[in-house]
Amino acid sequence: MPQPSTPAPALTPGEIKAATDRIAGHVRPVAVAPTEGNVLLALEFMQHTGSFKARGAMNFLLAHREAGLLPDAGLTIASGGNAGLACAWAAREHGVDATVFLPETAPPVKVARLRSYGAEVRLVGTRYDEARAACAEFAETSGALASHAYDHPLIAAGAGTLTEEILRQVPEGLDTIVVSVGGGGLFAGVATAALDKGIEVVAVEPENCRALNAALAAGQVVDSAVDSVAADSLGATRVSQTALDTARRDGVRSVLVPDEAIVRARHRLWDERRLAVEHAAATAYAYAPQPGERTAIVLCGANTGLTDLT
Structure with a gap:
């Protein structure tokens, strides 16, 4: 039997509306700044913990609490990046324990920041695979x-709650929203909400860090090499099935950009606008919007060093 050209969405606008209501008042509404032409910048790097991840972490915690499924042992995650920070922050905001697993090689600055949010940090092994395995075992036993x-x-x-917030500030509407893609959580959420309103979505990845693009080419989720200046945030080896299902829908474009363009975009944001963002955010900005399209570019995070911007 032939496959439909537009698969049924794996994530629904209703789920995003529920998340919007659930996290209202717990996260910072995104600021939207106009630039030249018809391009707007969604400044989500100003979010709690410095990235959009705070939205999903808060929704995850509150939904489980509402359902009576939040255990006394709290939350656990294996991540020293934006997701780990967001999980620790959301837990602290609601008096919930958070245990974050990292390899012993994790930078001390990441460990210190996680602890500043009140998380218990456990250093295990020298690779993230070992930390993930330890996290899974901890969840099972605790x-x-x-x-x-x-x-x-x-x-x-x-993550998809971003779309409605952007649209509230753009009464004239949008043609396109541009997002960076790593594992696909931001893309799947934003795209689900945007496509429901007839807005196209551009999914931007580094040329050598292209889990979504590779999955689209293969017709299924596959392992993808990770070799990019943006790999610290976009370095997922496999995209989520939800992201792949969303990317197959009409109105989505997958775009690859070279590392050189990402670095230039990041410097351009600093030199021209004094916006210091991480390479993941600059990946979306490296995309050149089509002339005449009213476009919003999501700058997703700013957990970055500043020494290479001047």
């Missing part, structure tokens, strides 16, 4: 609720 950086419907739905 009863803690295991969170994920991107591959969970509540995480993706939380």
Whole structure:
């Protein structure tokens, strides 16, 4: 039997609306700044913990609490990046324990920041695979609720709350929203909400860090090489099935940009606008919007060093 050209969405606008209502008052509404022409910048790097991940983490925690499924042992996650920070922050905001697993080689600055949010940090092994395995074992033995950086419907739905916030500030509407893609949580959420309103979505990845693009080419989720200046945030080896299903829908474009363009975009944001963002955010900005399209570019995070911007 032939496959439909537009698969049924794996994430629904209703789930995103529920997330919007759930996290209202718990996260910072995104600021939208006009630039030249018809291009707008969604300044989501100003979010709690410095990235959009706070939305999904808060939605994940509150949804489980509402359902009576938040255990006394709290939350656990294996991530020293934006997802780990967001999980620790959301837990602290609601008096919930958070246990974050990292390899022993994790930078001390990441460990210190996680602890500043009140998380218990456990350093295990020298590779993230070992930290992830230890996290899974801890969840099994302690009863803690295991969170994920991107591959969970509540995480993706939380990220999708961005779309409505952007549109509230753009009464004339949008033609296109541009987002960076790593594991696909941000993309799946934003795209689900945008496509429901007839807005096209551009999914931007580094040329050598292209889990979504590779999955689209293969027709299924596949392992993808990770070799990019933006790999610290966009370095997922596999995209989520939800992201792949969303990317197959009409109105989505997959775009690859070279590292050189990402670095130039990041410097351009600093030199011209004094916006210091991480390479993941600059990946979306490296895309050149089509002339005449009213476009919003999501600048997703700013957990970055500043020494290479001047």
